Amino acid sequence: MSDEAKPKKKLAIITCMDSRLVNYLYEKLGIDRGDAKVIKNAGNIITDDVLRSLVVAIYLLDVNKIIIVGHTDCGMKSVDVENIKNKMLERGANPYFTPNLGQWLGKINSEEENVIKGVELIKNHPAIPKDVDVRGFILDVETGELKQVC
Numbered sequence: 333m334s335d336e337a338k339p340k341k342k343l344a345i346i347t348c349m350d351s352r353l354v355n356y357l358y359e360k361l362g363i364d365r366g367d368a369k370v371i372k373n374a375g376n377i378i379t380d381d382v383l384r385s386l387v388v389a390i391y392l393l394d395v396n397k398i399i400i401v402g403h404t405d406c407g408m409k410s411v412d413v414e415n416i417k418n419k420m421l422e423r424g425a426n427p428y429f430t431p432n433l434g435q436w437l438g439k440i441n442s443e444e445e446n447v448i449k450g451v452e453l454i455k456n457h458p459a460i461p462k463d464v465d466v467r468g469f470i471l472d473v474e475t476g477e478l479k480q481v482c
Contacts, residue, residue: 375408
């Protein structure tokens with residue numbers, strides 16, 4: 333693997349897939365192309381796949397800093413699980429593939445609590461070394477304020 337594939341700032345960012353964050357997030361964090369590995373998903377939820385990607389980033393790409401960036405007005409806070417289930421049924425999909433669709437989707441109660449929970453999960457995961465700096469932030473999508481929450 334070439335050194336060009338490694339993030340220049342040795343940084344991994346976990347954030348939401350919300351389209352309002354495109355480019356805006358990079359501007360607020362002061363990062364450019366090649367500076368960080370960015371992992372996006374609905375609600376910036378720390379899933380097994382996110383943890384797998386972090387392990388690769390740490391041990392193969394020399395990442396030593398991880399930040400989770402949640403944001404205000406996250407759709408995963410107001411997701412209507414029953415509505416999604418009904419739409420799945422209407423389109424011929426099976427919403428019963430998992431015993432708890434709401435949990436699988438990652439519905440959250442609070443953007444800030446979600447970030448704090450994610451930071452703790454990463455810090456306490458057995459595959460993540462203790463010398464990795466893990467922090468959490470909330471980005472206000474209206475004002476652009478980036479606030480550290482942990």
